[in-house]
Amino acid sequence: MKLIYRRSADSETGEPRLVGYFLFGLLILFAAAVGATAGLLLVYSTDLPQIDQLERYRPSAVTELYDGRGRVIGSFALQRRVIVGYDDYPQVLRDALISIEDKDFYRHSGINLWRIGGAAYRDIASGGKVQGASTLTMQLARNLFLSPDRSFYRKVQESLLAVQIERRFTKPQIFTLYANQIFLGHGSYGYEAASEFYFSKPAKKLTLPEAALLAGLPKAPQYYSPVTHPERSVKRRNLVINAMLEDGKITAAQAAAAKSAPLELNLQKDLNLLAPNYVEEIRRYLESKYGSDQVHEGGLRVYTSLDMDMQKAAKQAVLDGLAAYERRHGWRGKLLNVAAQGQDIDKYQDPDWDAEREINSYTHALVTRVTAASADIRFGQHSATITATDFAWTKSKAKLPELLRLGDIVYVKLLGFEPDAKARITLEQDSGVQGALVAIDNATGDIKAMVGGRNFNLSKFNRSTQALRQVGSSFKPYVYTAAIDQGATPDDTILDAPVTFQNASGPYTPHNYDSKFEGTITLRRALAQSRNIPALKLADRIGIKNVIDYARRFGITSPIPAYLPVALGSAEITLLEQTSAYSVFPNDGVRVAPRYIIKVTDYEGRILEENYSDIKDVVSSHTARIMTSMLREVVLHGTGMAAARMPYPLAGKTGTTNDFTDAWFVGFSPTITCGVWIGYDEKKSLGAKETGGRAALPVWIDFMNVALAGKEPGEFQEPLSQGTSVARKVDTPDVAPGDGESH
Numbered sequence: 001m002k003l004i005y006r007r008s009a010d011s012e013t014g015e016p017r018l019v020g021y022f023l024f025g026l027l028i029l030f031a032a033a034v035g036a037t038a039g040l041l042l043v044y045s046t047d048l049p050q051i052d053q054l055e056r057y058r059p060s061a062v063t064e065l066y067d068g069r070g071r072v073i074g075s076f077a078l079q080r081r082v083i084v085g086y087d088d089y090p091q092v093l094r095d096a097l098i099s100i101e102d103k104d105f106y107r108h109s110g111i112n113l114w115r116i117g118g119a120a121y122r123d124i125a126s127g128g129k130v131q132g133a134s135t136l137t138m139q140l141a142r143n144l145f146l147s148p149d150r151s152f153y154r155k156v157q158e159s160l161l162a163v164q165i166e167r168r169f170t171k172p173q174i175f176t177l178y179a180n181q182i183f184l185g186h187g188s189y190g191y192e193a194a195s196e197f198y199f200s201k202p203a204k205k206l207t208l209p210e211a212a213l214l215a216g217l218p219k220a221p222q223y224y225s226p227v228t229h230p231e232r233s234v235k236r237r238n239l240v241i242n243a244m245l246e247d248g249k250i251t252a253a254q255a256a257a258a259k260s261a262p263l264e265l266n267l268q269k270d271l272n273l274l275a276p277n278y279v280e281e282i283r284r285y286l287e288s289k290y291g292s293d294q295v296h297e298g299g300l301r302v303y304t305s306l307d308m309d310m311q312k313a314a315k316q317a318v319l320d321g322l323a324a325y326e327r328r329h330g331w332r333g334k335l336l337n338v339a340a341q342g343q344d345i346d347k348y349q350d351p352d353w354d355a356e357r358e359i360n361s362y363t364h365a366l367v368t369r370v371t372a373a374s375a376d377i378r379f380g381q382h383s384a385t386i387t388a389t390d391f392a393w394t395k396s397k398a399k400l401p402e403l404l405r406l407g408d409i410v411y412v413k414l415l416g417f418e419p420d421a422k423a424r425i426t427l428e429q430d431s432g433v434q435g436a437l438v439a440i441d442n443a444t445g446d447i448k449a450m451v452g453g454r455n456f457n458l459s460k461f462n463r464s465t466q467a468l469r470q471v472g473s474s475f476k477p478y479v480y481t482a483a484i485d486q487g488a489t490p491d492d493t494i495l496d497a498p499v500t501f502q503n504a505s506g507p508y509t510p511h512n513y514d515s516k517f518e519g520t521i522t523l524r525r526a527l528a529q530s531r532n533i534p535a536l537k538l539a540d541r542i543g544i545k546n547v548i549d550y551a552r553r554f555g556i557t558s559p560i561p562a563y564l565p566v567a568l569g570s571a572e573i574t575l576l577e578q579t580s581a582y583s584v585f586p587n588d589g590v591r592v593a594p595r596y597i598i599k600v601t602d603y604e605g606r607i608l609e610e611n612y613s614d615i616k617d618v619v620s621s622h623t624a625r626i627m628t629s630m631l632r633e634v635v636l637h638g639t640g641m642a643a644a645r646m647p648y649p650l651a652g653k654t655g656t657t658n659d660f661t662d663a664w665f666v667g668f669s670p671t672i673t674c675g676v677w678i679g680y681d682e683k684k685s686l687g688a689k690e691t692g693g694r695a696a697l698p699v700w701i702d703f704m705n706v707a708l709a710g711k712e713p714g715e716f717q718e719p720l721s722q723g724t725s726v727a728r729k730v731d732t733p734d735v736a737p738g739d740g741e742s743h
Helices: 002-045 093-099 113-126 134-145 152-168 173-183 190-197 209-216 230-246 252-262 278-289 293-299 308-328 386-394 472-486 523-528 532-542 545-553 564-568 575-582 619-639 641-645 690-710
Strands: 062-064 074-075 301-304 364-372 374-379 382-387 409-417 421-430 434-441 445-451 493-496 502-503 507-510 519-522 588-594 597-601 609-610 614-615 651-656 662-668 674-679
Touching: 002 575, 062 173, 074 278, 093 134, 093 209, 093 230, 134 173, 173 190, 173 374, 173 690, 190 472, 209 230, 230 252, 252 597, 278 293, 278 445, 278 597, 293 519, 308 421, 308 434, 308 445, 308 674, 308 690, 374 409, 382 386, 382 421, 382 493, 386 421, 434 575, 445 690, 472 523, 472 532, 472 545, 472 564, 472 619, 472 651, 472 662, 472 690, 493 523, 493 532, 519 523, 519 690, 523 532, 523 619, 532 564, 545 564, 575 662, 619 641, 619 651, 641 690, 651 690, 662 690, 674 690
Parallel strands: 062 301
Antiparallel strands: 062 074, 301 597, 364 374, 364 409, 374 382, 409 421, 434 445, 434 674, 493 519, 502 507, 588 614, 597 609, 651 662, 662 674
16 A cells, blocks of 8 residues: 555656656746847847947938029939938828838837748748848848848848837938938939939929839839839839728728829939030039049039020020031031941930930931931930931932931931920931030129030030130230230221231241231221231230230130231130130129139038139220220121121120131120130131131020020220320331241
8 A cells, every 4th residue: 555655646746847847948948049049149239330320320412513593403423312301201102101111110119020920931931031021120221231132140130220220219210211211213312312303303292193103112123113114113103002092091082093193204304414514524623622422422512603594595506506507518428327337226325315305406316217208217215207308408419318328327406296206307417516605704704604515425525625726816806905005096007918027937928818908997997807917917016925915814824825826816725715814805804713613512501612703903994995895896897797786785706717627706795705616626627718707606696695685784884085096007017027026
């Protein structure tokens, strides 16, 4: 009995012992798991970035350039991003983003364990890596601090960072950081920049379909791009709308209307193409002063002197002037053929096609089909047809198939668009002739417009600031200024007759443009008619070095050799220098240095630099006013008479070089000075009789008509009274002995 009793006792105490052993084992396993987890977390957190960096974090932002009226004219950026606040994102966008990306955003503490568990189970079951289920906070942590690789290690770090971010920042702050940071395709970062790119408006003005479309992009911006994959984009948009409906953010009627709405993009224009040469000048200056990183990532605000309306007028005037020149000289052919170069015409994309297509703009187009009666062309998303009548101006007797071939690149002007993407065009020609224009505000020196060539995509060379070209007779005002400043008067006479000058290199016998001589004429008429002999006689009497000194005082810094033909414009000067120099005349003898930038501020609005007008006295008011009256005579009765029909007080001077290689007109009103140059990049003749008055002046007139329209033109100041002057003869002997200042 005793033995049996012991066995019974052992059986009664054995079960509690087993339970105890089991619980103890569980505790050991739990402690080990906790220890292992803590160890892993310690390992994973050792190289985590300090979350307090986020308090000082500022993403790279776009540097924007503004014209004189505060309109954006260009930008510099590695990432197109515009930083805005929480309230700048409309409720409809917030609802759309949270419904599709993170329904529990306002309830979780950085991570959603249920979503992570479900995603992990699905990935393990499918043999894939842990992915998906990221909250907005986790996505923010990944985008800011971690690599994009999909691994368990990165996922743990992402979660740890998300928890820290949630502890440090409010939900609106986290949403704003995310909304300003996320990549949304086509170089756009953040919803403000994306809204401006895809719809050309700020995020505040997004409609429900637009907000839903943008909210669907973070999953795969390139795959769902509305630009390259519109069908996928619409399907993704509608999925977002359904999610909003499920969450009660919108009504069924709103959802139905939004899903049936067509995809209507309004892609942002590349504003840098409005004044590309001007913007490039700004970029070079800013990078040299502030560094490339600050310019492209620092979000500077650059307030420039440019006027967007004047710039548009300048660009149109130059292109129209070049088209008129081309038509005067007929069809030259020799078109680039991309098919002959081995390119696939179905895949060909021209650099011109990146620009916004506007009425009266010019573009290169690809010939895709040629028949006996017409030729089909394509440019970007548009097409057009060239008929035989479009070739009427060429005066060619050849048939259309003899003039155009499949794969040719032609130059056309856009006249309008039809509803079916067909365009109405006129056939033009691009033979390589170039043009440049600079316009300056007389009072401030502000550069209001700058055109550096026909097509920035084809040539980045700025012919307004980089091209040194012979200025022809537009140099003569410096000669006459020196004479007036030393006591001559406009009514003094000089002999326009054959003459030979003795130089160190031998005799120099000049001639006038028309090879005729007018005899005794006044200085006023000599300048108005651009007579060469009187200008040379004046320069020889004054001394060519003295004339050059006056040009230097006007702001000319380009090298000028000290020999007599310089008086006729053999010196090579940039268009910007020459235009700025001419502004001295309407400015009463004061030179105001040309100015690109008025002010630069940093991202926080602190002023980094502020530029004021640099003013210097050049000549007396008396001399400046007399010269203005003489240059006005050029417009009223001289080589610039084509401008006399304009209802404004105007003055200026034509310039033409030997063999018609360069055509100039530089002129001014009381408020604006504008210079125009036409020519080829190589020293090539423009053709017979392509003078400054014929090639350059019409461009100047077209621009000035727009620039002065609706504005108070002002009046030129009358010359100061110096008593009654008596006409004097300021002639020199027919054969000049040479004074060592010319050769």
